[in-house]
Amino acid sequence: MATLKEISLKAGVSVSTVSLVLNNRDAGRVKAHIAERVRKVAQDLGYHPNLMARGLRTNHTRILGFLSEEVATTPYAGGMILGAQEAARKNGYVLITVSTDGENSEDAEIAVLERYGVDGFFYAKMSNRFTTVPSRLSNYPVVLLDAVDSHNTVTSITPNELLIGYDATKKLIDAGCTRIAYIGCSEPMLAQGKRLEGYKKALTEAKLPIDENLIINVFNNGPALHAVEKLMCTYNPDGYFCFNDARAWYVYESAARSGLTIGRDISVVGVDNHRVLAETLSPQLTTVELPHYEMGYWAACKLISMIEDCDTSKFALPSTRSPLPSLANNGTVTIHCALIDKESVQ
Amino acid sequence: MATLKEISLKAGVSVSTVSLVLNNRDAGRVKAHIAERVRKVAQDLGYHPNLMARGLRTNHTRILGFLSEEVATTPYAGGMILGAQEAARKNGYVLITVSTDGENSEDAEIAVLERYGVDGFFYAKMSNRFTTVPSRLSNYPVVLLDAVDSHNTVTSITPNELLIGYDATKKLIDAGCTRIAYIGCSEPMLAQGKRLEGYKKALTEAKLPIDENLIINVFNNGPALHAVEKLMCTYNPDGYFCFNDARAWYVYESAARSGLTIGRDISVVGVDNHRVLAETLSPQLTTVELPHYEMGYWAACKLISMIEDCDTSKFALPSTRSPLPSLANNGTVTIHCALIDKESVQ
């Protein structure tokens, strides 16, 4: 690793001149031909600044801390890290990811990241919920991922859960379904209530009745299958909106046992576009995609803009299936999730 | 963030004395009572060394670089990162994870990690395969994850694929199955050949015939389902060893359509213990767990031992379902994966 000093020696100028040139702060301060020579030598030596030394001096490291409660391990949410990483990379930043296994270790993890001099933090949760950000983070730029700040003060990005329920149900209505079931989630989650609300909104708008018999909440386990089978036999829904792709499987299995064909006899919409499940199921599952990658990407751009206190227009957002909200937004930002049309809706 | 200087001022000693004491190098060099005072002040001020400054001085940062080709995004392999992270944390290290989207960006990513002064690298692949490690890494300690070095020189950890096939098939044989099918993978993978080999080995040992009609390789898509249905109707296997949990789903679906009950009429064993799939399926899928967390944990301990050139006995390996190999091993290390007994084998 070449150093500034080596370059200065070889180019016959002082270290500070080299620093000036290589940081492009030589406009009208260093003669053009000498600046050129410096650049040449740097190029030849394959110079890259030592980021630790620079960080020590400038007090910013271009390291972002990614705090999560085992989010890295969930099959769903690795995409958030990937998206954040990608956006970070494009802007010359890097991620240190840390998982906290509980509230108690959290403080220690933050302390470690502080010692490395991170410039800001992501604070990610496993699924959309209200959260209070640790007070230790209050001096840093922070963006919440898949969680909403209880005090409604720190910027966050989450899926628009209501629209998920609305779009999915609308899809089934437009396909001609009139008796649409909702296979919900027994665990208390923000997403559960909102998606149900969207489901009801779509039905109401279409002047379809809300039949409480068609609404069930299940855990992700054996009894869930029986509950779905029973619902199918008893009330014969022609459409199913499922809280997630895993719950959609119960519909597939029940249909197979009942001799019903998905995409013809009944229609199904899930949520997640879970890589393994949604791709494996046959016919492929029409599902609303949770845009983890996109949320991560957005959060990183947002965080960097906060760190650099700069105009958000410098960030090029990728064009993705779920269009990203403007970076100018603050507070509780939501993202309209794309419905991925596959084969399970007639 | 308190500094050495602040402590030295408050304690009325010099900076170097503080450094000595706080690094526990004060044996017979600093008077006990003064050392005690220094420690007290440091405690009060909540002192933690600035890791960048230390790294600049010592040329090691306690940062580990985790290179992977989108491994972070696969639903399978996030566990590797988690395991590596956990082991790193326990030993005072931290991870910078970087995904390369192709061979070309790889070199640039490595360069970035070098500039941050990482002490060593993980080089992870998406699934067990032969790999040549980028020459740029040759000056660093490196551990390969879920991949084997083509030149057989850098240390790697991978699942013992042969035993996966053997154990899974043996499980079915012990349950009384005599016509055991193998639902394999059409993509060329190291794992495919080895698992098939283990399957055949178990059959041969049990003096069961190897019937090529019972062996099919499929992609993960619609036609796979038809292939499995056809196999089921035509040859009536009583046991199924599936390359992975996703392929096991085809057996579940086919069985449901044929009116067969899994765990009674036929038995199924998968591979992955994929969080969503294996837990959602009903009856729950008996499957061989790919110990991603464990591999990551092992790799981190190994890498740190290489960096510190220290005895491997200082590392406490967690007791996990798949017992970890000794850290004394070098070269191509494999891990015996645990079979998770659930409900799909009679």
Next chain:
DNA sequence: CTGTTAGCGCGTTCAG
């Protein structure tokens, strides 16, 4: 327009 000087926070000689 350029080079000298200083110091970020730390660890390590080397005198005293």
Next chain:
DNA sequence: CTGAACGCGCTAACAG
């Protein structure tokens, strides 16, 4: 037994 002095690689004052 302790503290002064130096340097890691870099940037930012300020002087020339």
